[in-house]
Structure formats: structure tokens, C-alpha cells
Amino acid sequence: MIILYGSNGSPFVSRVRMLAYVKEIPIELRPAALGTPEYQRMNPLNKMPVLEHDGFFVPESAVICEYLEEAFPSPSVLGTDIRERARVRLVARTVDLYLSGVFELLRAAADPSFKVDVTAKRAELNRGLDALETFLADEGDFALGDKLSLADCALVPWLFYGNMLTASGDDSLTRRPKIARYAAKIGEFDLAKRIWGDMDEAFRAFMTRWKAEQAASKAG
Ligand SMILES: N[C@@H](CCC(=O)N[C@@H](CS)C(=O)NCC(=O)O)C(=O)O
Numbered sequence: 001m002i003i004l005y006g007s008n009g010s011p012f013v014s015r016v017r018m019l020a021y022v023k024e025i026p027i028e029l030r031p032a033a034l035g036t037p038e039y040q041r042m043n044p045l046n047k048m049p050v051l052e053h054d055g056f057f058v059p060e061s062a063v064i065c066e067y068l069e070e071a072f073p074s075p076s077v078l079g080t081d082i083r084e085r086a087r088v089r090l091v092a093r094t095v096d097l098y099l100s101g102v103f104e105l106l107r108a109a110a111d112p113s114f115k116v117d118v119t120a121k122r123a124e125l126n127r128g129l130d131a132l133e134t135f136l137a138d139e140g141d142f143a144l145g146d147k148l149s150l151a152d153c154a155l156v157p158w159l160f161y162g163n164m165l166t167a168s169g170d171d172s173l174t175r176r177p178k179i180a181r182y183a184a185k186i187g188e189f190d191l192a193k194r195i196w197g198d199m200d201e202a203f204r205a206f207m208t209r210w211k212a213e214q215a216a217s218k219a220g
Helices: 011-023 036-042 062-070 082-098 101-110 118-135 150-167 177-186 190-219
Strands: 004-005 029-032 050-053 056-059
Touching: 004 011, 011 062, 011 150, 011 190, 036 050, 036 150, 050 062, 056 062, 062 082, 062 150, 082 118, 082 150, 101 118, 101 150, 118 177, 150 190
Parallel strands: 004 029
Antiparallel strands: 004 050, 050 056
């Protein structure tokens, strides 16, 4: 039995779910009781997601994806040779380490009480996006060409938020031709639509709760 603890609004949870859709792995999604001793035992980092596979716990979305790739090798989404695998991992790592500025910039725009150095975040994001622009393939429907890979599983959920930045009038993605082409092209696939649909539902529910909490704290 495979259980994924987390919620669909998280790009890290959605990355694992996208892989599960691709590999047709039946995964049960359960809420993550962050902060509880029970959850802490499953993931001492106290973040979502955590995967439970027959009693074995795996935290960290990138590690979970590679675990599932090894446990369910077909179809392969990591690449057929060591250089292809390096390129897949490089894109996924770039998303993880250098593109999270998107989340902070969106949050800063929505929540004046969220304090962040916007100029520094923007510079960091630009560095990551410049690198991504270099790493993406010139042609093909997917991040690294004609075959869907773990690079797409990292990028598609991230793009849910990246597209929000674009919708707010920010040209960070659209002024970079390869990223712009990728964002438009991948959005045509049912898989991306499905992931973004799941994320949208969870995000709207989160925003409704958050706005109610904000209103309650102002009133009280
Ligand atoms: N590097 C982690 C990041 C996971 C992460 O940041 N998850 C967020 C949700 S999007 C979380 O659990 N936040 C709760 C917290 O930080 O307390 C991964 O790839 O799984």
C-alpha cells in the first residue's frame, strides 16, 4: 500500500502525484498532520510530502520520485544514460534550489505582513531562470526534448505558481523564449491540466481559509 501525506496545493506533493499519474501507481493521498509527534516520526524535517510504502517512510519529493522510479521502473522517466539522467536531475535541482523565489514573491504581493527582501528574491529567481533557460531543450514538447521526465514532474507544479506570476503582469517567464515556449506547450497536455486542476482546487480552499483567518484576526 502506498500513501502520500500532503495536500495538492503543495508543488512538492504535486510533483509526486504527477509521477504517480505517469506511472499509473495507485497512491492514496492523506492530509499531513504537520507538527504532531506522529508526523515528526514519519518525517523529522516536518514538511510535506512523505511517502509511506508498505511501512517504509520516504521524505523529500525529489528522493520520493527517484524511489518510485526504482520501485516502478516502467515507464522510465529518469533517462537512459548517465548524461541524460544528469540533465534531468539538474533541471529538477534547479527548480528546488533556485526557483522558489516565485512562491515568496507571490506571497509578498498577497500578504503585506510577510516580510521578505523582494529585490534579493528577484535577483535569486532571475539567476535560477537564466540557468533554466540554458538547461531546457531547444525543441520537443517536454523539458528535455521528446520524452517526459522527472524534470517535467518538478517543473509543471512549479509552473502553477509561475503562471500566477505571469498573470500578475510579471514578464520573468515570458521574456525568456525557451521557458515561455515550454510553459505554453506543456499546458496543452491533459496531464498538466489535471495537475493544475488538482492544485487549483486545493489553492482556492487554502485562500478561502486564509482570508477567513485574516478577517477573524482583524475583527478580534
Ligand atoms: N524540499 C522539500 C520541500 C517541502 C516543502 O517545503 N513543503 C512545504 C509545503 S509546500 C511544507 O511542508 N511546509 C510546511 C512547513 O514548512 O512548516 C521537498 O521537496 O519535499
